[in-house]
Amino acid sequence: MSYAQARLPREKVFRDPVHNYIYVQHQIILDLINTREFQRLRRIKQLGTASLIFHGAEHSRFTHSLGVYEITRQICDNFQRNYPTQEPGDGGWDDRERLTALCAALLHDIGHGPYSHTFEHIFHTNHEAITVEIITSPTTEVNQVLRRVSPTFPSEVASVIQKTYPNPQVVQMISSQIDADRMDYLLRDAYFTGTEYGTFDITRILRVMRPYKDGICFAMNGMHAVEDYIVSRFQMYQQVYFHPVSRSMEVILDHLLGRANVLYQSGQSNExxxxxxxxxxxxxxxxxxxxxxxDDGVLTTYFTHWRQSPDDILADLAHRFLDRKPLKSAVYNDATKSLLPHLREAVRSVGFDTDYYTATDDSYDLPYDDAYDPKMTYPLTQIELQEPDGTLRELSTVSDLVNAIRGKFTGDQRFFFPKEMLNPGDDAPELFQPIYNDFINYLQNDQLIQPQGRD
Structure with missing residues (x-):
C-alpha cells in the first residue's frame, strides 16, 4: 500500500468543543499534525488582540486548522456518498482529490506569524506566501511528509492555497465566500468569544452543499441556511473582528514594535x-x-523586557499592551476628518508623541459580493443555488435578505488617542485643563464626531 493510501490501523480522534470529534484516518494527516511547523500553531492565537476584549478567546491557529480539516473531511464524505463522478466532466466528485483537499485544509494557515495581521503590516510579510513556502521548501518537515506521496504533491497542495489548482471544487472547499475556513472560524470564534449571533446551521449547509462542473453550489431548499451564515458573518465582523478596543490594542502593538525598530535602527537599543x-x-x-x-510567546517575552527599557515611549507602550490599557477612539468620516490635525495638536501639546500615541484606522467588510470579475487576480466566487432541474441561480437574485446587503461595505474609520485626553487625572497641571476641554469640544463638534471607547 502506498503512503497516499495508508490508513491508520484505528482512526484517531481529537476532542473539539465545536465539532465534538475531529476524525483522523490517514497516516499523512497525523504525520503533518506532528510536524514542527504545525505544532508551532498552538502558540499563535487565532484572534490575536481580541483575546484582550473577549477573555475566552484563547483558542489557537492549531485548533482552527484542525477544524477546517474536519469540515473538509465531512464535505468529501458527503460528496463521495451522494455525488460521485460517473464519467469525466460530469461535475461529480472524484474522490482521488480527497487527500489534496484534506492536506490543503489542514495546512491553509500554517504560515501565520505572531499576532498575525499586525505582524504582517509592520514587517511586510505575507502569510499566504509563507504558507506556500513552508509547503514547498525541502527544509521543512511538512514538505518532507508531503513528498512521501510524490515529488509533485507539495506543489499540488500549495496550488490550492494559491487558487490555481485545476479542480475548482477543491479550491472552493478551502477558499470561497462560503468555505470550510470561514465556517470553522465563525463557529469557533463565536464559541470562544461567547457571541451567540455568530452561530449558524452548519449541519444543514453541509447537507445541501453539492459539487458541479465549475465548483460547489447549494440546493435551493437550503437557501435559508445560507442566509443565516451570511448574516452571522456580518454580525461577527461588526461585533468581534472590528471591535474598537481590539483595534486599539493592535495600534499599540504596531507602535510598540515600530518603536523598538526605530531604536534599533538608530543605535539607541540597550544591549x-x-x-x-x-x-x-x-x-x-x-x-x-x-x-x-x-510565535506569540516570543513577542510577549520581549514586551516584558521592554517594560524596563530606558526609553520612556517603549516602556510605556509595553506597559499599555501587557496591562491592557487601550487607547480611546472616535469615529470620523469625510466631513469630519479635517478635525484630526486639531486633535493631534492637542495630544502633542500635553506631551504625547503623536507618532506613537495617535493613529487612524479604517476597517471595512463586504458581507456578500455578487460581482464576479474574472480579471481579478483571485476572483470571488458567487454563491450559487441549484434548482431541482439543475439550473443555477446566484444567491442575491433569490434572497431578498442577501440582496439588501450585497455589494455594501460595512465598517468605520477611527481616530485613536490616549485615554488621558478625556480624563487627565488629578495630577495634571491646571495649565493643561483648557487643552483637554478644547479636545473634547472638537470631538463633539456638530455631533459629527463622537468618542467611541467601549472597554
Missing part, C-alpha cells in the same frame, strides 16, 4: 533589550527559519 529573534525582520533580511522561530 539587554535587543530582541535578537526579531533582528532579521528589523533588517529586512529574514528567511523561513527566522520566521518559524517566532
Amino acid at each position: 539587554s533589550f535587543i530582541p535578537h529573534l526579531l533582528l532579521p525582520f528589523f533588517n529586512n533580511k529574514f528567511d523561513l527559519e527566522d520566521y518559524l522561530y517566532l
